[in-house]
Amino acid sequence: MFDYETLKVIWWGLISVLLIGFVITDGFDMGVGALLPVIGKTDQDRRIMINSIAPHWEGNQVWLVLAAGAIFAAWPAVYATAFSGFYVAMMLTLFALFFRPVGFDYRSKIADTRWRSTFDWGIFIGSAVPPIMFGVAFGNLLQGVPFTLDEFLRSTYHGSFFGLLNPFALLVGVFTLLLFVLQGSTWLQMKTEAEMRERARMVSLIVAPLVVSLFAILGLWLAKGVDGYVLTSMIDNNGPANPLLKTAVTESGAWLANYEKYPLAMIAPAVGLLFPLLAWFASKKDYSGSAFTCTSVGIIGVLLTCGLSMFPFIMPSSLDPSASLTVWDAVSSEFTLNIMTIAAAIFIPIILLYTGFAYLKMFGRIGIAHMKKHKHSAY
Template identity: 50%
Template sequence: MLALLSDYESLRLIWWVLLGVLLIGFALTDGFDLGVGALLPFVGRTDVERRVAIHTVSATWEGNQVWLVLGGGAIFAAWPALYALSFSGFYLAMFLVLFALILRPVAFKYRSKRASAAWRARWDWALFVGGAVPALIFGVAVGNVLQGVPFHFTGDLRPIYGGSLLGLLNPLALLCGLVSLAMLVAHGAAWLAFKAEGPVAERARAIGLKAALATAALFALGGLLVWAGAFGGYRVASPLPGDGPSNPLAKAVVADAGAWLANFWAHPALALVPLLGIAGPLLAALGFRTRHEGLTFLASSLGIACIIATVGLSMFPVILPSSTHPGHALTVFDASSSRATLRNMLIATVIFLPIILAYTAWVYRVLWGKVSDRDITAPGSAAY
């Protein structure tokens, strides 16, 4: 263990894996919250039905956002150059995401303050925006990363971003956005089918079936476009010492239309990951059809994890390519923090991440069970 903590290359690889784990954790937990929000106007036709949907996530959505905070914190501390470029280059897109996420707690708290149907309907649509917009924009961001982002470094390693918000909304990026939206809607529907009773669960199954099939089809289409070279690709064309200093300018990277498939050609077993990214949503669709609620949620989770992992595996070791200056791309081995920073963060993670996981598991165990109309209308029930 001590040798591992002193090996710079191993520390960088561990933090690359941990970043993927945190992103998957966010997608699996807060992802179904976003999906429920996006589904709210469509699965609930009465105020009670919409309250049933809200109550399936009302007690846990704040805790689920811990994964987003952890992911952002990990990028900031472990990959400062990635944090600086992505959060400044995608500033307007991130602002839209934050605006939508801020709507969620406001809507949760304010929708019950008045009995007016119009008042509550407006906040329900705010919850829809708070769920659908982040789900779409996160996928759009991934689509742009796959194509390459217009940035470069000055001689003193000052990052310069040359893109715009409209440039981010290109057809290929929007396709990735639709994959993200469809998979989180399906995940939210799987959660509602698992946690809700009555008409809300029935409508969620019907919508979830279509969303799961759309996820598999759109992800497969994206794979075909990667195969055809539509997303481009970038390949490191010079030695990249795993324990070298973090200097994005000390290497050569070239554009290569087949680069995003190179890792799968070199290690054929990795092809199982994108295949499961397609099989997961299809199994979820089968679960919706056969009413196997546990299978549906697990299959949806498997699909999400494998779709996200596919992106990371296809790009490795690149984490943020530059479309204008390919040689300035950020990789796992030249954009990280110092050895000491990665080591100390890993020690803290080994201590505190199991605590977070244990507490989260305990919370879900305490809140186990379905939500029905009777729970909503019972005296003393939470307002929402």
């Protein structure tokens, strides 16, 4: 159907789409969960917040499952190295995520303040920890991961969990959390009423400038203080998936090379900077739908900035740059990618149509009147 080189690029793009879908959709429900103890002043407030995301939060996590499954099937070497090297961080993320369904389902079973407060904090932990961990993971990818490959292409991770918690990665984690919070606050603007909507609007006005500032700071840090990776040998884009058939080195400012080579790529960081500012303006003018749209577009810009900066690298090795995993040499076979492309062409449109239908069906604001009407069936 497609040649091997084209399939490799297609799956880089499809996995990017899956990650973008996850951050946009799960971003707003995790953002709402992270805001639960911040702007949820009463039990009624917190129930309104939870029920604003109730129809969607489980479906939103499908994007994360799809992205992980796609990485496993399309980039098996990346999956093996990341999920073994980042094992403790991954388990911490999973255990945090366990609190979310338990919190949603059980908090309103008993009308006891301590009971509900406990589960509210569980929802908060399950919503705030994963964005931080995702950001820390991306921060370490940009700096390089301490792994090596032997002659049989078996990866060995030489780092530790605490080694992941370096200043740059932690700042990326804080940025990611704020990005999710901004997405959640604009969602609440669009889905709630009265005081809750006004509190969410104030959060957006505070967080949007922080997101823009941190994105700019991280960009400067990446350009001046983090060495990028450069291929120093010819690589056969249609060739076999063997990372050891190339050579690569680290260079200062190398992550900016693609923007010099392809000036149109500058659209991505420009979008990442501009659209959170537009979300601030829309929130200021009380245009809630526009604010949510702007944060969603800003997320696309941020993630594409990361992907385009690193391309073709997926997981650079800080110990042996030549063993770094790239789009061209960390993939499955041509036959596998062809089968996956056919499956994706069938099922991704179905998922998008179903998701769109669910959001359209559940369109509308959640307020006190809604909670009184559905007090026995709502979370």
